[in-house]
Amino acid sequence: MVSRSEAVGGRAADASAGRGASIRRCAAGSAIEILQEKWVLHIVHALLGGSRCFNELGRDVGGCNPTTLAHRLARLEGVGVIRKEVLHDDAHAAGLPRCSYELTDAGRELQEVIDAIRVWAVAHLGTSEPNGDPGYFDGDAGRT
Structure with missing residues (x-):
């Protein structure tokens, strides 16, 4: 069985983002997650x-x-x-x-x-x- 992260090129994905959309975690995304609060x-x-x-x-x-x-x-x-x-x-x-x-x-x-x-x-x-x-x-x- 292929994991969700393997299915999107080895990057973590969030299936809860809505209607099957994948959100890939990247360095900028990680920083924005903190700084946007x-x-x-x-x-x-x-x-x-x-x-x-x-x-x-x-x-x-x-x-x-x-x-x-x-x-x-x-x-x-x-x-x-x-x-x-x-x-x-x-x-x-x-x-x-x-x-x-x-x-x-x-x-x-x-x-x-x-x-x-x-x-x-x-x-x-x-x-x-x-x-x-x-x-x-x-x-x-x-x-x-």
Whole structure:
């Protein structure tokens, strides 16, 4: 018996994609699966400015509820885009550990992806950077 992955040239396929369609997993598809999740690129962009604690990151991203932010951070940590450090200090209320998040080398490489998106948006969407600042990122853009 031939397996489903063998039937499509040895690549993994998803038969649940609908009506017999096969979706082949490729490197770009794997990356897009992670990066397309809401808030992920906002989080990465905020961390390009340096490490942040959870609440700082929430403020910098803007509009992302804490539960979703925690899920996205866990996912990004799991795939090696960010690193979480538990800070051992007595200053945090309620005895909960305070954590700091920073990009790994792989996460910092996403700067090129964000820059490419910015260039594309300026060229094709008629957008521009406020005051010509290429480091500006509006987390609220496109939300209604």
